Each structure stands twice: as C-alpha cells, then as structure tokens.
Amino acid sequence: MRNIAKYIAAAFLFASPLAATAEQQPPAQVMLFGVFHFSNPGRDMVKTDQMNVMTNENQAYLGALSAEISKFNPTIVLLEFEPEREPEMQERFRQYLDGTYDLPSNEIYQLGFRIAALSDADTIHGFDETGIQWNAEPLFDYMESNDTETGARMSALIEELTRDAQEEQTRLSLRELLVRYNDPDRDALNRGIYVLTNHVGGNGNFVGADAAASWWHRNFRMYALVQQHALPGERVLVIGGQGHIAILRQLLADDRDREAVDVRPYLNQ
Numbered sequence: 001m002r003n004i005a006k007y008i009a010a011a012f013l014f015a016s017p018l019a020a021t022a023e024q025q026p027p028a029q030v031m032l033f034g035v036f037h038f039s040n041p042g043r044d045m046v047k048t049d050q051m052n053v054m055t056n057e058n059q060a061y062l063g064a065l066s067a068e069i070s071k072f073n074p075t076i077v078l079l080e081f082e083p084e085r086e087p088e089m090q091e092r093f094r095q096y097l098d099g100t101y102d103l104p105s106n107e108i109y110q111l112g113f114r115i116a117a118l119s120d121a122d123t124i125h126g127f128d129e130t131g132i133q134w135n136a137e138p139l140f141d142y143m144e145s146n147d148t149e150t151g152a153r154m155s156a157l158i159e160e161l162t163r164d165a166q167e168e169q170t171r172l173s174l175r176e177l178l179v180r181y182n183d184p185d186r187d188a189l190n191r192g193i194y195v196l197t198n199h200v201g202g203n204g205n206f207v208g209a210d211a212a213a214s215w216w217h218r219n220f221r222m223y224a225l226v227q228q229h230a231l232p233g234e235r236v237l238v239i240g241g242q243g244h245i246a247i248l249r250q251l252l253a254d255d256r257d258r259e260a261v262d263v264r265p266y267l268n269q
Contacts, residue, residue, distance in 0.1 A: 028230035030252055031072055031261040032238050034181045034245030036169075039106040050169045051177070054105050058174045062110050065175075069111075069266045070118035074237035076229050077116040079108045080244070081126040083225065090123045112239050119237075125229060127238065129221040135214040139197060142207045147200050154197055161189075179267050187246035219247040230258050 038053045053062065081089055089108075095101035096113050103109040108124075116124050143151030168177060180186060194215055200208030222244060230236045238248065252260050 025232035026259075027232055028234045028236055028258045029072075029261050030226065030230050030236045030238065030258050031069075031074070031263050032245050032249050032252060033069070033111070033240075033263045034187075034242035034249075035107045035111070035178060035239060036165075036181060037107065037241055038110055039104065051174065052105075053110060053174065061174050063114065065178075065267070066111060066114035067118060069115050069237065069263070072235060072237065072261065072266070073119050074115070074235045075120045076234055076236045077112055077119070077121045077124045078127040078226060078229060078236060078238045078240075079112040079124055080128045080240040081108060082128050082130060083126045086126055089126065093117075093124050107239060115237060115239075120235075121237075127222050127225040127229075127240070129218055129225065132214060132218040132221060134211065134218070136211045139200060139207045139211040142201055142205070143197070150197055150200055154193075157193065157196065161193075175267065179264065181242045182245075182264055182267065186242065187249055190243055190246040191250070216247065219244055220251070223248050223251045226252075227255070227258070232257075235261075 036050060038050075052058070079089075092101055092109075093113055093116065096103065096109075097117055103113060112124055115121075140151070143154070168180065172180065194212040197208045198212050202208065222240075226236065226238055226248065238245070240248070249260070252258060
C-alpha cells in the first residue's frame with residue numbers, strides 16, 4: 001500500500017503542472033456577426049435591391065466599425081467562404097496588408113479583411129460549407145399539390161419579409177441595418193421560416209422536416225468548422241449571412257466549451 005501511495009503521489013506531482021496549465025486556459029470567446037450580403041449573389045430566399053456600401057459615407061462607417069470591433073482583438077477571423085479557398089483568400093489578404101489589393105464590396109473584404117488587419121489575427125479562414133444545401137424543392141412541389149394552405153402561408157411570409165427587407169434597405173442607415181440583423185427577434189423570425197413548414201408531409205414522407213433538416217445540416221457543419229478553430233484561449237470573430245448566424249447563435253448558446261460575446265455593443269458606437 002505504501003508503494004501504491006508513492007506512485008499516486010508521483011503521478012499527481014507530474015500531472016499537476018499540466019492540469020494547472022489546462023485550467024489557466026480560458027474557454028474560447030466567440031463573437032458572431034450577422035450581416036446581409038453586401039454583394040448579394042441572389043441565392044437567398046428573400047431577394048432585395050440593396051444599399052451601396054461603397055459610398056463615401058458607408059465606407060467611413062465601415063472603417064470606424066472595423067476599428068471598433070478590432071477592440072475585441074480576435075486571434076482568429078472566420079469568414080463565409082469555403083476552407084478549400086483559403087490559400088487564394090490568404091494571398092489576397094497579404095496583398096491587402098501590402099497595400100496592393102483594393103477591397104471589393106463583399107463583406108468578406110469590407111469587414112473581414114479590415115478587422116483582421118487591425119487585430120491579432122495572422123490571417124483569415126473560411127467556415128462555409130456548400131456540400132449540403134437547403135433541399136426545399138421536394139417541399140415546395142409537395143405543397144403545390146397536397147398542402148396549398150401551408151404553401152400560401154409560406155408564400156405570404158416570404159412576400160412580407162421581402163417587402164420589409166426592401167423597406168429597410170432604402171430607409172435605414174448601414175449602422176441601423178447591421179444592428180437589426182443582429183437582433184434576437186430577427187434570429188427567431190429567420191428560424192421560424194423553417195418551423196412553419198416542418199410539419200408538411202408528416203403522415204409518411206416528412207418532406208417538411210427533411211427540408212428543414214437539410215438547412216440545419218449545413219449549419220451544423222459550419223458550426224463544426226467554428227468549433228475546430230475556437231479552441232481554449234482563442235478569441236474568434238465569425239462574420240456570415242444572418243440566416244446562418246441565426247442558427248449558429250443557438251448552437252453557441254448550448255456549447256458548454258465556448259463563451260459567446262455580443263457584437264451589438266460594438267455596432268452601437
């Protein structure tokens with residue numbers, strides 16, 4: 001027994017410094033920043049004509065906003081492009097740092113590159129996942145023939161959201177838009193679109209649930225990429241379309257290994 005006690009004591013002595021080091025590493029802090037696509041490819045369900053972020057006024061705001069968010073001092077900046085494109089995007093970022101790359105209107109550049117250049121991040125990384133898409137065609141086909149009531153409600157909701165989004169783009173300032181795109185009520189409204197049709201085909205084919213699951217599947221994969229970067233001690237900024245961020249925020253809230261940092265105080269400066 002005396003020898004066993006010695007072995008335990010020795011193991012404790014050797015393990016203690018490692019355990020102490022691990023305990024000293026705080027959980028990753030993750031700031032999720034939802035945006036509308038500054039250079040919209042037109043793939044979103046709600047389509048609008050949007051403001052020009054390249055005006056002098058908006059460029060001044062984006063510069064000031066980037067400086068404000070850089071006070072979070074992210075060590076990692078994750079942007080909505082595929083990880084396979086990282087060599088290409090990192091080369092563009094290096095050119096930007098050298099002053100030889102003019103930033104296009106996309107939020108990847110206008111926000112991501114600017115903030116990364118002002119922070120502790122060595123470069124930028126991608127967290128998009130395009131191998132899984134929202135598989136909604138079977139759902140809409142089924143509703144057209146078998147559930148016209150839900151189809152009509154869905155169409156009315158899309159029309160309402162399109163009108164509201166278009167009105168916001170023409171009436172609100174860029175700051176006001178970004179504040180609204182990071183509001184918890186907007187996140188809930190976005191997620192509710194998929195819940196509205198989740199029951200469709202529930203008597204056997206589950207086309208509604210399968211369509212919703214395909215969208216969550218893509219976002220679960222995107223969050224997996226966030227998790228792979230958000231290791232203890234890191235400060236991670238994630239910039240993406242509000243439709244993705246609405247779900248990622250919910251996942252982050254349930255993630256016991258990471259802490260959420262609210263972006264909204266930075267937007268209101």
